[in-house]
Amino acid sequence: MAAGSFRFPRIDFSPELKALQQEVRDFLASERASGGYTPVADGWAFGVDLEFSRKLGQRGWLGMTWPKKYGGHERSSMERYVVTEELLAAGAPVSAHWVADRQSGPMLLKNGTEQQKQEILPRIAAGECFFAIGMSEPDSGSDLASLRTTATKVDGGWKINGRKIWSSGAHFCHYMIATVRTGGTRDEKNRHEGLSQFLIDLKGPGIQIRGIKNMAGDEHFNETVFDDAFVSDDCLLGKEGEGWHQVTSELGLERSGPERFLSSAITLTEAMRRIGDNPDSREAETIGKNVARLKAMRRMSLGVSALLQGGESPVVEAALVKDLGTKFESTLLNDVRQLIPTEAIGQSTDDYARTLSEGLLRVPSSTIRGGTNEVLRGIVARQLGLR
Amino acid sequence: MSSDENLIVDAAARIFGDLVSPSLINDAEAGIWPSELWAMLEESGLTLAWGNETLGGAGIEVVDGFSLLREAGRHSVPVPLAETMLASWLLGHAGVQYPAGPMTVAPTKINSNISLGPDGILSGTVRDIPFARVTEHIAVLADSEAGKVIALVKTSDCALREKKSIAGEPSDEVSFDGVKPVNVEPAPYGLDEQALFAMGAATRAVQIAGGLQKILDQSVQYSVERSQFGRPIAKFQAIQHGLAQLAGEAAAAGAAADAVAEAIAASGGLGVEARAEVAAAKTRIGEAATVGTAIAHQTHGAMGFTYEHSLHHATRRIWAWRDEFGNESYWAMELGRMIAAEGADNLWPFIAGKE
Numbered sequence: 001m002a003a004g005s006f007r008f009p010r011i012d013f014s015p016e017l018k019a020l021q022q023e024v025r026d027f028l029a030s031e032r033a034s035g036g037y038t039p040v041a042d043g044w045a046f047g048v049d050l051e052f053s054r055k056l057g058q059r060g061w062l063g064m065t066w067p068k069k070y071g072g073h074e075r076s077s078m079e080r081y082v083v084t085e086e087l088l089a090a091g092a093p094v095s096a097h098w099v100a101d102r103q104s105g106p107m108l109l110k111n112g113t114e115q116q117k118q119e120i121l122p123r124i125a126a127g128e129c130f131f132a133i134g135m136s137e138p139d140s141g142s143d144l145a146s147l148r149t150t151a152t153k154v155d156g157g158w159k160i161n162g163r164k165i166w167s168s169g170a171h172f173c174h175y176m177i178a179t180v181r182t183g184g185t186r187d188e189k190n191r192h193e194g195l196s197q198f199l200i201d202l203k204g205p206g207i208q209i210r211g212i213k214n215m216a217g218d219e220h221f222n223e224t225v226f227d228d229a230f231v232s233d234d235c236l237l238g239k240e241g242e243g244w245h246q247v248t249s250e251l252g253l254e255r256s257g258p259e260r261f262l263s264s265a266i267t268l269t270e271a272m273r274r275i276g277d278n279p280d281s282r283e284a285e286t287i288g289k290n291v292a293r294l295k296a297m298r299r300m301s302l303g304v305s306a307l308l309q310g311g312e313s314p315v316v317e318a319a320l321v322k323d324l325g326t327k328f329e330s331t332l333l334n335d336v337r338q339l340i341p342t343e344a345i346g347q348s349t350d351d352y353a354r355t356l357s358e359g360l361l362r363v364p365s366s367t368i369r370g371g372t373n374e375v376l377r378g379i380v381a382r383q384l385g386l387r
Numbered sequence: 388m389s390s391d392e393n394l395i396v397d398a399a400a401r402i403f404g405d406l407v408s409p410s411l412i413n414d415a416e417a418g419i420w421p422s423e424l425w426a427m428l429e430e431s432g433l434t435l436a437w438g439n440e441t442l443g444g445a446g447i448e449v450v451d452g453f454s455l456l457r458e459a460g461r462h463s464v465p466v467p468l469a470e471t472m473l474a475s476w477l478l479g480h481a482g483v484q485y486p487a488g489p490m491t492v493a494p495t496k497i498n499s500n501i502s503l504g505p506d507g508i509l510s511g512t513v514r515d516i517p518f519a520r521v522t523e524h525i526a527v528l529a530d531s532e533a534g535k536v537i538a539l540v541k542t543s544d545c546a547l548r549e550k551k552s553i554a555g556e557p558s559d560e561v562s563f564d565g566v567k568p569v570n571v572e573p574a575p576y577g578l579d580e581q582a583l584f585a586m587g588a589a590t591r592a593v594q595i596a597g598g599l600q601k602i603l604d605q606s607v608q609y610s611v612e613r614s615q616f617g618r619p620i621a622k623f624q625a626i627q628h629g630l631a632q633l634a635g636e637a638a639a640a641g642a643a644a645d646a647v648a649e650a651i652a653a654s655g656g657l658g659v660e661a662r663a664e665v666a667a668a669k670t671r672i673g674e675a676a677t678v679g680t681a682i683a684h685q686t687h688g689a690m691g692f693t694y695e696h697s698l699h700h701a702t703r704r705i706w707a708w709r710d711e712f713g714n715e716s717y718w719a720m721e722l723g724r725m726i727a728a729e730g731a732d733n734l735w736p737f738i739a740g741k742e
Binding site: 005006008010013015018019021022025085086089090265268269270272273275276277278279281283284285286287288289291292293294295296297298299300303317320323324374376377378380381384385386387 | 638645668723726728
């Protein structure tokens with residue numbers, strides 16, 4: 001295969017898929033009109049609205065692909081894609097359930113006990129149970145395998161000690177899936193071995209959660225401290241020592257979805273509302289350029305889901321989507337910003353000014369979360385045969 | 388993707404691989420016509436790939452024709468393959484029998500004025516007609532009192548002023564004053580300069596996507612072979628990240644090229660929807676062209692700046708194609724106006740489709 005032959009197969013939308021798309025659009029239009037939500041930039045990462053999450057659960061739009069016996073809806077991954085991209089494009093506040101629906105649920109489905117699946121998955125699908133990610137630590141960011149948090153075997157379970165950082169939403173989440181060390185050390189060459197994943201009840205003993213305010217003013221991040229936090233044996237997810245493999249496949253789910261290029265799209269829509277139907281050359285060019293970028297990104301992202309659906313693991317294509325998509329989110333905001341003079345935001349601020357301001361303040365995180373773009377380029381470079 | 392695609396692209400890739408060497412491309416720039424290459428392409432039916440079978444064309448699917456052009460773009464094929472395909476596409480709309488030999492099209496801009504008088508004689512001068520001097524015929528879209536017409540003209544009947552594109556390929560000024568066409572037929576409704584321009588833009592966009600694949604391959608290859616500071620430059624993170632970004636641009640261009648080819652094939656013409664896809668593709672691929680060629684040249688260092696190195700075969704063509712049939716700024720404005728006219732709430736349905 002030539003280095004440049006990346007494949008992004010086309011997905012044809014069936015009439016059923018288009019009907020679902022319209023159903024979500026109608027729901028969002030009516031929610032927005034009735035004040036059920038206010039558009040938010042980067043709504044999948046920062047837009048927490050527990051009531052809105054519950055409404056999506058009632059509609060059957062969470063846990064869509066999971067078995068019905070666990071509260072799921074046995075719909076296709078394309079149907080899930082359609083629902084999520086509509087929510088993102090509309091700037092809906094979908095952050096509360098995002099991690100649980102995207103990766104924790106599927107992870108439990110694969111590695112959880114029957115009891116965990118029966119107890120937890122239906123609650124996620126109902127929009128009533130939320131998960132935090134337990135990967136990064138104060139000294140382990142891009143170099144995830146260097147993590148220090150340990151789980152030590154004790155009678156009937158494990159004792160967890162250490163600190164997880166970022167853990168977005170941990171202050172309202174019910175559980176965390178944490179990747180910790182059950183063997184090996186962070187300095188050894190084989191440090192990828194000896195990692196394991198645990199399901200941790202955040203209300204359990206020995207756990208302290210402290211908020212970390214971000215530069216946008218969001219109370220979103222946390223430091224989660226484990227001090228001899230006990231979890232029972234059945235909380236080990238998958239196999240002891242297989243954590244690295246499990247966590248990288250979890251990251252694969254994170255990287256190519258529509259949230260990697262649609263976080264700022266609402267700002268373009270709202271800017272267009274301001275500009276009106278007769279743009280000048282500069283406005284038309286900015287709109288056109290960004291729509292052209294969006295269309296190509298969407299084609300790539302859909303192509304990756306087609307490959308995933310076909311049982312392939314398009315790690316490199318997914319990395320390309322995230323690298324391009326997250327850079328685009330910043331470009332979009334900075335292009336749009338120059339069309340309409342910036343204004344201070346206040347209580348009566350319209351949706352354009354607010355989502356632009358939120359977007360600009362939050363966008364530095366987009367090229368960092370889920371694997372920095374530098375890490376992703378390293379993955380692409382390896383595939384190209386450079387390293 | 389149709390089932391024939393691999394066969395056609397494979398056949399073309401074999402011919403290109405066998406015959407299109409760096410020296411052949413340099414010779415072509417020096418004015419030496421690659422007659423063997425052209426003969427092979429013509430015998431294989433590839434030059435009339437888009438031509439209607441009843442008129443002597445190969446009748447290949449539209450998408451497959453675009454795949455062929457991507458492959459041609461990848462090989463910097465220095466003959467008017469794309470132009471002959473475009474000409475046969477245009478002539479096919481009017482049922483004009485295809486002549487043998489290389490062809491090109493006119494006009495290649497939107498505000499040109501070629502007209503056919505009541506006496507059946509053409510008038511008008513147009514610029515930037517690709518490969519004109521090496522062609523035998525030109526497929527011309529002209530105005531007449533009865534509406535748009537499609538005319539087949541002998542190139543030798545026209546007055547040419549030779550010029551060349553940034554790629555070093557012929558891009559001539561052609562005067563049709565006093566020329567009597569070999570054949571004239573009325574153009575079907577909707578086949579106007581805008582449609583021809585859009586089809587040309589789609590063609591160039593797809594060729595660029597092929598060119599970007601080529602310079603990615605070349606840059607990867609070069610970085611592995613070239614050593615500095617005691618190791619291959621591929622081992623430097625700065626180079627790795629540059630090439631990963633080039634790969635991203637090449638991939639985005641490829642995705643946009645697929646999208647436009649499929650849209651034109653699906654709509655069977657260049658109506659509003661297909662034109663919007665063309666606008667999006669030429670805009671995004673034009674952007675990829677700028678970013679991608681800069682990285683390829685930076686990776687190749689001074690070596691890639693020499694005439695002797697073949698990198699410029701692809702990069703100069705990419706730059707020429709980027710500007711031909713509308714640059715990314717032109718098409719972005721077109722697209723922006725189309726979308727704005729529909730209103731903000733139709734932005735997302737435009738991107739993601741609707742019922």
